[in-house]
Amino acid sequence: MSDSAPPFDYLAVRGKRFLVMGVANKKSVAYKIASQLQQAGAEVVFSVRSEARRESLQKLLKDQKVLVCDVEDQTQIDQLAARLAADEVPLSGLVHSIAFADYSDGIKPFHETDRAAFLQAVDISCFSLTAVCNALKDCLADDASVVTIGISTTRMASESYGYMAPIKAALESSLAFLTKSFSRFSKVRFNAVSAGLLKTSASAGIPGYVDSYLYAEQVIPRGEAITTDEVASTAVFLLSPRSSGITAQRIVVDAGMATNYFDADVVKKVMDANP
Structure with missing residues (x-):
């Protein structure tokens, strides 16, 4: 192979366009996914929740295409679809990395959950996926991956x-x-990367999360927490044609944490602390 030959495109995403929703900063999963896609030769269009967020990301994303879409507003979702449709470039994939919960009053027992806060979190963190996919259905390639x-x-x-x-x-x-x-009308696939505890700016704002993160490091067999890059790598695989046989699945990325809750050393520390 000559030195000038292009690298083998194993993921088969080179030249394809992807929409990545939910970049908050350079530590976010969405940004890591976008970076890996671009390293593989893909084009990435970004969507963020507000003009203020777009301005805050100006230095990080530089001259890249960044659209604004607050998924609580159906009008903005429709406008996002119209903007993308106008480009006449099909989307080979969509990354939905959007979640929000109002913990301003701290973490309460579940039965005391505020109705308005819960429904807002459902709207932003869950229903937005359906709303966005419906609006973008004509923008997605026939074999796109979400x-x-x-x-x-x-x-x-x-x-x-x-x-x-x-x-x-x-x-x-x-x-x-x-x-x-x-x-009924396409071969679009839908999957989730179900991540273990991550060190992100968003998670750092959740009361008590840091202690849980540190505990997870003790339970994970390798003794090291999951990284955003590891989660992103799985997401990029699912976005690529290499995962064409996978749909309607959740891929757990937790480095084996769920297999090791009864680690002998962790159990001993608990028992020694509670004689």
Whole structure:
């Protein structure tokens, strides 16, 4: 092979366009996914929630195409679809990395969850995937891949995560229904990367999350927490044609944490602390 020959495009995403929603800063999963896509030769269009967020990302994203879409506003979702349709370039994939919960009053027992806060979190963190996919259905390539970001378990009552686990469960459940309904007119795939505890700016704002993150590092067999790059790599694989046989699935990326809750050293520390 000559030195001037292009690298082998294993992921087969070179030259294809992807929409990445939810970049907050350089530490966010969405940004890591976008970076890996671009390294593989793909074109990335960004969508952020507000003009203020777009301005704050100006230095990070430089001259890249950044659109504004607050997913709580259906009008803005429709405007996003219109902008993308006007380019007449099909989207080979969509990254939905959007989540919000109002923890301004701290973490409460689940039965005390505020109705308005819960429904707002459902709207932004869950229903937005369906709303965006519906609006963009004519912008997506026939074999496009949609990837959202879930959590490694929705069955564990993690107090530090508040009421978001049931919402993420609803998000992941919607993948099967989106796959079925889109199958009537396309081959679009819908999957989730269900990530373990991550060190991001968003998670740092959740009361008690840091302690849970540090605990996770002790339970994970390798002794190191999951990184955003590892989550992003799985997402990029799911976005690529290499994962064409996978749809309506959640891929857990937790470095084996769920297999090791009863680690002997962790159990001993607990028992020694509670004689």
